[in-house]
Amino acid sequence: MPIETETPLLLLDRDQLDRNIQRMRETLAPFNVTFRPHVKTHKCLEVTERLFVGGKGPITVSTLREADFFFAAGFTDILYGVGIAPNKFAHAARLLEQGAELKLVLDNLESARLLADFAARSDQAFGVLLEVDCDGHRSGIPPNAPLLVEIAQLLQRSGVKVSGVMTHAGNSYDSRSIEEIEAFARRERDAIVQAAQLLRNAGFEVPMVSVGSTPTALFTHDLTGVTEVRAGVFAFFDLVMAGLGVCQVQDIAVSVLTTVIGHQPDKGWVIVDAGWMALSRDRGTAKQPVDQGYGVVCDLSGQPVGDLIVTAANQEHGIISSRSGNPEVALALPVGAQLRILPNHACATSAQHAGYHVSTEGRRLGYWPRIAGWGISL
Amino acid sequence: MPIETETPLLLLDRDQLDRNIQRMRETLAPFNVTFRPHVKTHKCLEVTERLFVGGKGPITVSTLREADFFFAAGFTDILYGVGIAPNKFAHAARLLEQGAELKLVLDNLESARLLADFAARSDQAFGVLLEVDCDGHRSGIPPNAPLLVEIAQLLQRSGVKVSGVMTHAGNSYDSRSIEEIEAFARRERDAIVQAAQLLRNAGFEVPMVSVGSTPTALFTHDLTGVTEVRAGVFAFFDLVMAGLGVCQVQDIAVSVLTTVIGHQPDKGWVIVDAGWMALSRDRGTAKQPVDQGYGVVCDLSGQPVGDLIVTAANQEHGIISSRSGNPEVALALPVGAQLRILPNHACATSAQHAGYHVSTEGRRLGYWPRIAGWGISL
Numbered sequence: 123m124p125i126e127t128e129t130p131l132l133l134l135d136r137d138q139l140d141r142n143i144q145r146m147r148e149t150l151a152p153f154n155v156t157f158r159p160h161v162k163t164h165k166c167l168e169v170t171e172r173l174f175v176g177g178k179g180p181i182t183v184s185t186l187r188e189a190d191f192f193f194a195a196g197f198t199d200i201l202y203g204v205g206i207a208p209n210k211f212a213h214a215a216r217l218l219e220q221g222a223e224l225k226l227v228l229d230n231l232e233s234a235r236l237l238a239d240f241a242a243r244s245d246q247a248f249g250v251l252l253e254v255d256c257d258g259h260r261s262g263i264p265p266n267a268p269l270l271v272e273i274a275q276l277l278q279r280s281g282v283k284v285s286g287v288m289t290h291a292g293n294s295y296d297s298r299s300i301e302e303i304e305a306f307a308r309r310e311r312d313a314i315v316q317a318a319q320l321l322r323n324a325g326f327e328v329p330m331v332s333v334g335s336t337p338t339a340l341f342t343h344d345l346t347g348v349t350e351v352r353a354g355v356f357a358f359f360d361l362v363m364a365g366l367g368v369c370q371v372q373d374i375a376v377s378v379l380t381t382v383i384g385h386q387p388d389k390g391w392v393i394v395d396a397g398w399m400a401l402s403r404d405r406g407t408a409k410q411p412v413d414q415g416y417g418v419v420c421d422l423s424g425q426p427v428g429d430l431i432v433t434a435a436n437q438e439h440g441i442i443s444s445r446s447g448n449p450e451v452a453l454a455l456p457v458g459a460q461l462r463i464l465p466n467h468a469c470a471t472s473a474q475h476a477g478y479h480v481s482t483e484g485r486r487l488g489y490w491p492r493i494a495g496w497g498i499s500l
Numbered sequence: 501m502p503i504e505t506e507t508p509l510l511l512l513d514r515d516q517l518d519r520n521i522q523r524m525r526e527t528l529a530p531f532n533v534t535f536r537p538h539v540k541t542h543k544c545l546e547v548t549e550r551l552f553v554g555g556k557g558p559i560t561v562s563t564l565r566e567a568d569f570f571f572a573a574g575f576t577d578i579l580y581g582v583g584i585a586p587n588k589f590a591h592a593a594r595l596l597e598q599g600a601e602l603k604l605v606l607d608n609l610e611s612a613r614l615l616a617d618f619a620a621r622s623d624q625a626f627g628v629l630l631e632v633d634c635d636g637h638r639s640g641i642p643p644n645a646p647l648l649v650e651i652a653q654l655l656q657r658s659g660v661k662v663s664g665v666m667t668h669a670g671n672s673y674d675s676r677s678i679e680e681i682e683a684f685a686r687r688e689r690d691a692i693v694q695a696a697q698l699l700r701n702a703g704f705e706v707p708m709v710s711v712g713s714t715p716t717a718l719f720t721h722d723l724t725g726v727t728e729v730r731a732g733v734f735a736f737f738d739l740v741m742a743g744l745g746v747c748q749v750q751d752i753a754v755s756v757l758t759t760v761i762g763h764q765p766d767k768g769w770v771i772v773d774a775g776w777m778a779l780s781r782d783r784g785t786a787k788q789p790v791d792q793g794y795g796v797v798c799d800l801s802g803q804p805v806g807d808l809i810v811t812a813a814n815q816e817h818g819i820i821s822s823r824s825g826n827p828e829v830a831l832a833l834p835v836g837a838q839l840r841i842l843p844n845h846a847c848a849t850s851a852q853h854a855g856y857h858v859s860t861e862g863r864r865l866g867y868w869p870r871i872a873g874w875g876i877s878l
Contacts, residue, residue: 128564128587128875162815184777184816186506204816205761207773208836209506230762232835260817261762261771292814383583384608384639393639395585399562400874403781403848436670437540437847438562438582439638457610458586469815470781474851476873495854496778497506 129381130400132471133462134169134478135424136487138375139357143173146339146356153345158182158201158332160354163469166478167195168490169357182334182352186213191493193222201225201288201332203352205253205261206233211240213497218246225285225330229253229263234273238280249285250277251330252321256313257306259292265313271324278326286330286349287317294337296409300367307338315347337368358468361418365410371418371426376472377462378417379479380440382455390449392442396463398435404470416440417463417471424462427451432463507759508778510849511840512547512856513802514865516753517735521551524717524734531723536560536579536710538732541847544856545573546868547735560712560730563874564591571600579603579666579710581730583631583639584611589618591875596624603663603708607631607641612651616658627663628655629708630699634691635684637670643695649702656704664708665695668730672715674787678745685716693725715746736846739796743788749796749804754850755840756795757857758818760833768827770820774841776813782848794818795841795849802840805829810841 150157159173162184170181170192180199183189189200198221206214206226217224228234228250241248252270255262263269274284294306310333318328333345334352345351358376359369380396398416407414416432419442428451434441440463444452455461465471472478477491528535537551540562548559548570558577561567567578576599584592584604595602606612606628619626630648633640641647652662672684688711696706711723712730723729736754737747758774776794785792794810797820806829812819818841822830833839843849850856855869 128591129585130874204773205771207507207759207761209759209838213506228762230835233762236836255764258767260769260812260814260819261764381585381587383585384606384611386633386639389636391638393583395582398782398848399851403783403845404776405781405783434638436638441638457608458614460587467781470776473777496508 127379129379129460130396131379131479132475132477133377133379134480134490135375136480136482138373139169140172142357142359142373142375146353149340150351155345155348156180156350158350158352159357160184160203160352161188161192163354163358164472165492165494166490167192170197173357180350182354185496186210186217187493187495187497189217189222189224193217193220199223201227201251203227203288205229206237208236208240211237214248215244215246218248225249225251227251227253227288229261231269231273231276234276238277238282241280241282247281247283249283251286251288251332252284252317254287254289254313254317256289256310257291257293259290262289265317266320270317270320274321274324274326284321284326286328286332287314287321288330288332289314290352291333291335291338294335295362295366297337297366300341303337303341303366303368304343307342308344310335310338311342311345311348318347336363337366340368355468358472360468361414361464361466362406362410365407365412365414371464372424374464376468376478377420377424377464378471380461380463382457382459382461384457385453387453390443390447390452392452392455394440394442394461395438396440397438399437400474401432401435401440401463401465402467402470402474404465404467406466414466417465420462420464422460422462427461505757507757507838508774509757509857510853510855511755511757512858512868513753514858514860516751517547518550520735520737520751520753524731527718528729533723533726534558534728536728536730537735538562538581538712538730539566539570541732541736542850543870543872544868545570548575551735558728560732564588564595565871565873565875567595567600567602569871571595571598577601579605579629581605581666583607584615586614586618589615592626593622593624596626603627603629605629605631605666607639609647609651609654612654616655616660619658619660625659625661627661629664629666629710630662630695632665632667632691632695634667634688635669635671637668640667643691644698648695648698652699652702652704662699662704664706664710664727665692665699666708666710667692669711669713669716672713673740673744675715675744678719681715681719681744681746682721685720686722688713688716689720689723689726696725714741715744718746733846736850738846739792739842739844740784740788743785743790743792749842750802752842754846754856755798755802755842756849758839758841760835760837760839762835763831765831768821768825768830770830770833772818772820772839773816774818775816777815778852779810779813779818779841779843780845780848780852782843782845784844792844795843798840798842800838800840805839
């Protein structure tokens with residue numbers, strides 16, 4: 123990137139992206155599972171197309187806006203991974219009407235009743251996955267709860283297809299070792315297989331048995347009984363994943379390009395033009411053994427510069443300083459110098475930008491736009 | 501808002517916005533100063549127009565993209581409040597060429613030399629404010645530093661106009677009482693007047709003497725020697741400002757509309773469809789006496805619901821629970837219920853959305869778009 127490039131902006135290394143995708147593909151190859159990547163991290167057509175070898179495979183989305191966008195681009199098999207709310211039924215029905223194989227998620231009787239009522243007045247054949255709680259992270263029904271069968275029966279009576287069960291081991295992000303991640307992967311698999319069995323014992327077919335998170339997907343040893351795996355951040359990786367030991371810092375495919383605008387010599391600070399608007403307010407490494415502030419500072423080749431991190435962020439100002447308090451490396455960076463900041467959380471940092479400035483083998487390749495927002499675009 | 505409205509989305513109460521603007525106007529009326537509001541909080545033409553009684557007054561921007569947008573809309577007097585980097589000189593020159601009265605900011609000799617070199621090869625008359633550090637917050641030169649005169653002389657020799665001095669009492673956000681805010685306001689005013697005097701003693705005219713932050717602007721008692729005041733978040737206010745005592749919780753003009761999608765009865769959790777993508781990762785109240793999590797939960801009329809706050813946020817999931825651990829109020833909220841979440845930080849939360857769903861007197865008024873991004877739009 124020439125110095126004339128206005129900063130801040132979001133960089134994506136396509137070669138590293140491809141290596142990260144290849145790693146996930148090879149990791150899952152020995153298992154008899156479908157891969158259903160989550161597009162919420164990148165929200166980008168060009169990235170999503172690279173996730174599949176030929177064709178447009180099944181995807182997971184975090185918003186119906188993503189579903190609209192990717193369906194229009196030819197992706198038909200779509201799982202909307204957030205518990206459905208009544209004010210989204212009509213939107214989901216439109217997608218089904220257009221031909222999308224959209225699957226919804228829910229975890230309670232109220233939602234099931236509301237959807238059943240809506241479905242009874244609709245021409246569309248809704249399909250639902252019941253959300254299972256494998257680790258106490260947020261949503262979901264315990265895998266041994268009779269409630270699973272109650273909900274499935276209620277839906278079936280109303281003509282809503284129970285397509286299967288899904289879970290997400292979100293607490294694997296708080297692991298302290300690969301062994302802990304492996305234990306989360308076992309819990310995730312065991313819980314979903316237990317829930318599927320409960321429903322099968324009650325006479326349901328349960329064709330979809332879905333698990334996923336980047337840590338558990340990369341460190342699973344057994345997916346017996348699981349039909350598909352979801353993961354999203356693996357394509358980019360980030361400092362939280364590096365802190366978990368899931369990847370190395372050099373595997374991170376996205377970074378924020380920024381420029382030095384000044385110094386505070388007495389404090390050993392470098393001031394740059396990437397604040398939280400460019401980096402996000404995510405502080406995901408704060409609870410890890412190594413707190414990376416608002417991101418690790420690299421040179422243009424992607425090598426960390428000394429032990430510099432972004433220690434504070436205002437809207438359009440970042441403050442860089444040395445972790446060990448040594449001001450020399452920081453103060454040697456002249457005004458106008460360009461740096462790359464590795465993100466704590468690739469999903470959050472990428473969401474602060476309208477798209478990716480993509481490079482391959484050090485050459486600029488182009489600009490890949492992202493989508494944003496939720497419901498109807500206004 | 502009818503239940504059919506897809507959530508999450510960003511609400512703006514225009515009547516409250518107008519009251520907040522009126523308060524700032526009345527607070528500054530007794531002083532002989534120009535008001536130069538910061539548009540970075542809202543980034544919205546309709547909001548900016550309401551900041552002025554007739555006409556399009558002087559504004560402060562945080563990006564050159566904002567400068568482009570507001571200049572195209574008729575705002576000509578623009579201060580870009582972030583230290584200028586060499587890779588933005590050409591963009592600034594284009595704005596000057598188009599007729600903008602754009603003022604730049606810098607705080608060091610390197611930036612001054614680089615700008616002087618560029619200006620010598622340019623047809624444009626650059627104008628600069630020297631940034632002064634009044635509280636150790638981030639950027640700026642100490643108000644008594646001979647460096648101020650050195651930089652001013654260097655710029656003047658190169659034909660760059662030294663338009664004045666500016667400072668921002670950013671550390672006033674960490675105050676614990678109104679008395680502390682008043683002390684920050686005094687420091688801010690005293691520092692900038694001292695810096696202006698230093699330059700005047702060296703023969704400079706210093707027509708612009710600029711201060712500003714929402715807390716100090718609202719609690720200043722003396723602006724003698726100051727020519728203009730900047731502030732941004734006052735138009736919306738937020739929980740950080742309420743925690744400081746600068747406003748009341750009911751003065752907050754923006755909120756995120758969200759819908760209940762489920763519960764975890766054993767934990768007393770309500771799960772909603774606003775996660776950090778809709779709320780932002782900002783945790784500005786974490787360091788205040790009352791930590792508001794990811795936001796205070798209100799009903800559709802804007803009244804807080806019990807002592808509920810958003811205690812955790814994933815990308816598209818928010819977890820709501822009671823501050824005191826009482827699960828009853830939370831668990832009584834049915835699936836499909838809509839709630840309003842007041843933001844920790846209005847700048848950060850608003851930045852997660854493409855625009856505002858605006859209401860007046862409880863009626864829907866329309867949609868006001870925001871702008872985003874930095875340099876050239878791609």
